[in-house]
Amino acid sequence: MLASNYDWQELTNNQADVLALAKATQLSTPITALLWERNLRSEAAIEQFLQPTETVVHDPFLLSDMEKTLEIIEEALAEDKKIMIYGDYDADGVTSTAVLYEALQIIGAEPSCFIPNRFVEGYGPNKAAFKKIKEDGYDLLITVDNGIAGIEEMAYAREIGLQVICTDHHEVGAQLPDADAIVHPKHPAFNYPFKELAGVGVAFKVAHALLGEIPVELLDLFALGTIGDMVSLTDENRFLVKAGLERLAVTERPGLQALYRQLNLDTSTVTSDMVGFKIAPHLNAAGRLGSAEKALALLITRDVNEAKQLASDLVAINNERKAIVNELVLAADEQVQPFLADKVLIVAGKDWHEGVLGIVASRLVEAYQRPVIVLSLNEEKQWAKGSGRSIPGLNLYDALNDSTTLLTRFGGHAGAAGLTLPIDNVAALRTAVNTYAAPLLAETSTKLPLMIDLNLTIPEASLALLDEVKRLEPFGTDNPKPLVKFTNVRLASIRQIGADNAHLKATFKDDEATIEAIGFNIGALKNTLNMSDDIDVVGELSLNEWRNQQMVQLQIKDIAVTNNQLFDLRGEAEWSKFCKTVTPFNQPDAFVVFNHPAFVSEWADKVNVLNLAVDELPSERINSLVIVDLPTDAEQLEALLAVTQPQNIYARLENPNPQGLVVLPSREEFGDFFKFIAQFQPVDVKRQHQAICQKLNISKNKLFFMTTVFFELEFVKIEKDCLTINEQAPKHQLAESASYKKREAIEALQQRFIYSNYTALYNVFWSES
Template identity: 80%
Template sequence: MKNVLASNYEWQERENNQEEIETLAKAANVALPVAALLWERQLRTPAEVEAFIHPTEEVIHDPFLLSDMDKALEIIEEALAEDKKIMIYGDYDADGVTSTAVLYEALQIIGADPGCFIPNRFVEGYGPNKEAFKKIKADGYDLLITVDNGIAGIDELAYAREIGLQVICTDHHEVGEILPDADAIVHPKHPDFQYPFKELAGVGVAFKLAQALLGEIPVELLDLYALGTIGDMVSLTDENRFFVQAGLKQLAITERPGLQALYRQLNLDASLVTEEMVGFKIAPHLNAAGRLGSAEKALALLVTKDVDEAKQLAIDLVAINDERKKIVNELVLEADEQVQPFLNDKVLIVAGENWHEGVLGIVASRLIEAYQRPVIVLSINRSKNIAKGSGRSIPALNLYDALNAHVSLITRFGGHAGAAGLTLPLENVAELRKAINNYAAPLLADVSTKLPLRIDLTLHVEEATLALIEDMKVLAPFGTDNPKPLVKFSNVRLAGIRQIGADNSHLKATFKEEEATVEAIGFNIGHLKNTLNMSDDIDVVGELSINEWRNQQMVQLQIKDIAVPNKQLFDLRGESEWAKFCKNLTPSQQPDLFVVFNHPTFVSEWADKVTIYDVTKDVLPTQAVETIVIVDMPTDALKLDEVLTVLQPQNIYARLENPDNKGLVVMPSREEFGEFFKFVARYEPVDVKKQHPAICQKLNISKNNLYFMTSVFFELEFVKIEKDCLVINPNAPKHPLTEAPTYKKRQAIEALQQRFVYSNYTALYEVFWGNDN
């Protein structure tokens, strides 16, 4: 059965060998959940566990095992001896600016006075640039050292050498079939060398060069190592794990005025710095400068010694990042509107006039999270007649191959399976959308397009304790190849739920299992409040953390994904619930069908807003739908059963309005029937039309019930009409009241009311689905 609230990701639960895990827990003296996490990371012996939890300097590799390290040192030492000018050529992201800062300070330590050049995304673009090299040479520089780039700059580095620059290329990106023409290439993946660890970030390569230059580990540069490595999301294993652990400690006591100023601007407690703080707070501010313009302020923040300058730079970077977030949010909304007509596409392509190129990758990532399919986001430049942007993909589709298959439509592109950048003529955008969807359709036809979500532990709520979180901290720092553990809670209920944030975009919830509860927060999923019931059995996946409020610590689950495996009923019988539902109704988030039994006013008012099935005149759809709204109270139980059988809804919003506004139907009691009959017998002939106010007052009944009982008596021939007045029929046959057609109709309506109006949530759920769940 299809989930009502389906998971956004493809949940992958691990199958662990419980017996081996218990053995490991005892042998390594760690908590059982921690042993499970270690076992999943292929750490199966106490020695392996110890080496992972407490890495030592033994894990550090000799920098001279890197390609051309000897040559690089020889060139730099020669430059120093001959007083040659050295230029460091970096990149505009966090890894690039930290790489630049590491080599800049290392060269200063050995007596050099290097220059730094960070290319501008919108002027020079990514990587080596001939015009930039030409200017560098004209400014009198002799030695060019690239950091975090260069390995793909075949033509550009050849040009640099042609104009008389010596070139040392240090990089960590994928090595192509052709290597650039450089005097030295320092790269962990160089095909002619076997460096033991291939996953250094750009800053890691620069750090290894600094280590070789200084003849020791430059401890004062470890904070930069941690910033760049976490920011670039490379593997946090091997020597990266050791250096990042040490670097986080260095960040907690850093004396860099720029980082101290940034901490203050962001209200961060430096003593509590973690990889999450770096990844989600500090690194984004370093990245933001390069996304919106020049990254020079990010570099300056890292290397400045001036406290006043540091303060202003921190203020500027916070403002730039705020602007970046604002632009991203605006573009996501615009792009989301463009997506709606193409929801059946396997690959989504959206394009906007002059969208900011620096954030298109972030927008693509946000859309891929929302729609779980490959996304390409393009910025249109009409003056140049081009569209330029970024794409992100899912494991089931290699984006590089998909673009390469349609290279005739594209001016240029680059990237890999999961991400790519591209430029194409504006007139080719529509054709690319069609072609790439035709290409992707067979590849994605029989596979899940959801992004994978690997679940580490399945817990009961009572097991989510502060002690467990503390135990799991021995695995930190978390990141690529050592992700923060994801835990799953199954069949929990809501104890509370609300939207938070200025725009209600976030979700605050409390989940309970028996007597135990856990607080939870979900960012950018505030809309799910309207798709969760207090009575739902919920599966939720997230990360455990400690939330401190007023000096009290409590466990908090940061929600990653939610699923409700059972059918859902949303009770909208109250006016306020219906008003909230209507307020939150949007074109992209609305039920499939509104079912109307006898409510012409609703049909006329809503016909152009939603899809309506009018039971009185429309042909019943033949295909099942996921979500329906039952607008008014059914007038025919059999017809309702037919609708539910055919549509098979997994999700019902029950408004059940009484459209004629006559109120609820209440059957008169047998005593009231008897009293009315005695009244007619005593006062006949009785003119009901003229005397109804007095009769109603005398018998204490409503006008509606007076006419109802009159109809029943007449149908059963208990009374006759003579000159518009009621008289007793002396020859009346004996019939029970229930034989009168009017009585039967009233009984049926009363039964429907009992089912739909008076029933509680559980009873109403049974009406629609019974035990079929």
């Protein structure tokens, strides 16, 4: 069996209501069921979702302090005050800055922009930065995508004579900052209809209010920042992102055009996936490794040559970021291995790049399905600083809050956190956090949840269905790309592809219907799947175009096998391939040896060897067994299987006997040899064995074996190494010979284990045990 990597969760619906709604909307039953599960349960709601209009966009003046904000900005324009926009270094912060910068320019202002450096000012408001801004002659400070939590810093800005407008979307604390105006969708004194605006969404609303209409020319920036910040793609966000994606496809921004060319993007249709996985990472990368100024410049430049250089620089920075992440993931993965028994994994490395630790933590969470904290150690300053990512079963903020005595500072929420602590406290933090987490994760699955939207048969996964799925775009938070599940399908083909065989290419079949599938970074699963397995597979449907042909393809997210699995390793090539996959951290539970001392001496320090020549049978279940050699007898194997009840068996079944496989002579061969003795007696077998073997066309092994059987049954006499017929021999069956019985039993074992086909061998291990 192969367990799923995720905790599969399947939705249910009222089938009668779904069928009625499908008829009313003229949508397919699967798509209607999906919309029903997403709480779209009327014709009107579905129509508004599929065809959102400008009517869903809320009045910007419903936001907190919007009137006051406009008054302050208009006064600044009238009095020729210098305006500084204070942003953030991620994609949301950069696009927020660009939106407000261009909106202010449209109304005649000449604002400047400041984006803090992650490694100098850090996140959010900064007193030193504010002091420098004031010294440079600025009068009005407008924060975008930050400020709501900077209580001391914002008060300081007011103290030194700056007017302050705070625009933000992050969680509002018990105390609001001292600002002249606060624009926030969750302001406790106001009731804005939609709470899930990104920072760029709040800046866009300010632009809307300033310009008196929806700023269509800024929709591309709205889409970039909203998708990049992974906020809810519902309500007005859905309409504005949808319109923004259309705008991105025809953008006139030289910077984006240059970036498209650098990335070889086909922008005839820009999707949320393209933004989330291609474009936004390049905007984020600059702020992760240093200053985000190049990302901002790319968005607002009007110079084609500058745009080309900026795009090239951002691609290079992102490539560097990816290389650093890959390097740190490998380094962190090595550190994880000694702590695999922990509920929360904490790893730390000297001078690991702080800008990517959150990404590394997320990668490890995916790999190990448990909370992870990744720390960078600064030995000069003697502190450890890093990021953590969690799973639904553990509130990471609460876990760290329980260990405040060990920490210098920390912050975050249930799923993610940042922290700083003395190096000497790292080991103590590992103990404390695991002590806190152990009871919370003991009763719940530590697997990440995977919400399955649709159960399909392969014939249902049609191009027509895929066209309906596309109508649900843009996909993102609260409107994820649908995950479909195929149950009890078989493999028609499977192979590894890509560098280092990292990816999986497969074709699944259901009777005569097939669907091609691709699985990224799961190439190793090939070694855990058989063509005869009953497979459940979950993934996303996509369109694959090849040589002017279109077909539906499944992008694999997770796989489970419901049956016991047999891996046939009886060939030298198969065994050699398998041995190459065995590592200290990737191997079956036990290697069973019946009578193969050479294997024991070679492998005992590499794997868990159960040597039944000297060891007793285990007393508990063992999930996966490698049966290295032929059992001494079938009863011994049956006893092993009865106790261990394995779900996975890797069958090498090597014959360690130096004489090779045993072949029992036929009755005709026994008869021919007896006639030969009778004709040419006395027969000197030892001296004449070559001639006898040639005459009878038998092997030396068979010759001496038949001699032994004849002697045991008293069919012959042996005098001075010569055979003669015993004329007074009693009547016996060949099977009455002890040697014949022993070899017959060995041959039966060989027929059962060595010569049997896959199905017969499978039945030996499970149907017969």
